[in-house]
Amino acid sequence: MSTTPLRVALIGTAFMGRAHSQAWRVAPRMFELPRDVEMSVIVGRDAGRTEAAARQQGWHEAATDWKQVVERDDIDVVDICTPGDSHEEIALAALAAGKHVLCEKPLANTVAEAERMADAARDAATRGVLAMCGFSYRRTPAVALMQRIVAQGRLGDIRHVRAQYLQDWISDPDAPLTWRLDKEKAGSGALGDIGAHIIDSAQWISASLITAVSAQLRTFVTSRPVQGESVGLGGRGASGAERGPVTVDDAAVFTADFDNGALGVFEATRMALGRKNANRIELNGSKASIAFDFERMNELEYFSADDETGLQGFRRIQVTEPEHPYLEAWWPAGHGLGYEHAFVHEVVDLVRAIDAGSEIHPTFDDAAQVQRVLAAVETSAGDESRLTKVEKK
Ligand code: SOE
Secondary structure, eight states: OOOSOEEEEEEOOSHHHHHHHHHHHHHHHHSOOSSOEEEEEEEOSSHHHHHHHHHHHTOSEEESOHHHHHHOTTOOEEEEOSOGGGHHHHHHHHHHTTOEEEEESSSOSSHHHHHHHHHHHHHHHTTTOOEEEEOGGGGSHHHHHHHHHHHTTTTOSEEEEEEEEEOOTTOSTTSOOOGGGOHHHHSSSHIIIIIHHHHHHHHHHHTOOEEEEEEEEEOSOOEEESSEEEETTEEEEOTTOOEEEOOSOSEEEEEEEETTSOEEEEEEESOOTTOSSEEEEEEEESSEEEEEEGGGTTEEEEEETTSOTTSOSOEEEEOOSTTSTTGGGSSSTTOOOOTTHHHHHHHHHHHHHHHHTOOOSSOHHHHHHHHHHHHHHHHHHTOGGGOOOOOOO
């Protein structure tokens, strides 16, 4: 255990920058951590916005040049919250400079980038430097509990994995063309943005890897206003604004084979009106079933075939008790948590792993595996021969 604080640089000031800032601020206040955390510097492209973010979020300094920041001797951890097109460059520079790295998901925009990052992370690990990818939902207590229950073997042989991630923030065809709709910046659309989360959860919870997919991608709205007012992730285009092409998928569906013999069905869309953040996963095994829906994030549904006949049924486990993952540090039993807490738990686990010199998951290798699934989905969706036409009579 070291007595020197961990000095953190965070790159990115938008949604994820705010979520991670909050996590760095709160983690040492709610959890017993082996190291103090110093929120040293936040980095953004726009000096004014970055200074405002530093003031509001509690960073000591604001900076605009990430290259200079990752080289600084007084930085130990680099937290990457930028769009996917800059992840590789920043992560490689930070790892080469000996900094621990937390990188937002998806790890990269292509398999080649992700694999180079995974190689660099493996190499850095030999020097005691850690790298972690921010698949935050793993650390939502109910999801962590689900993984624990499955790891205890309570489901028996896993037969089905059913995962959906449904949002609706681009349902309006006049919502503006933001970076998440630009392939250059984001890599892909619903597939990489939210499909990556359920691929990661499914592989982690089932302790099994996807080995093959059959997929379809669809872009329902192919052009959008280039200017507009952002509201949350979506918003409304300015009236009469020029329209530019949407270069990513709006929705992705695929079936999957897992290496434990399970069959998977996946759906990711940001156009399911009324579904706000329905990140759902259900596993059916030979002995039990278990299901989670982020819209009811403090609950799990569990069915056991061992329960007395006549009293069988899905039971609702309220995941708010001190014996559940992460919860003993929070509120008295029965009081739930929110979206932001998973990011706090990420920081808690990362700080503890850095101090202990132990591995931290998801590793860049785990995240590169997700990236290979994303690429396989795109390849499959681009191959018309996988479709059998239904004749009209
Ligand atoms: C947008 O779809 C988004 O913010 C994702 O980028 C996040 O990863 C997810 O947690 C919530 O939705």
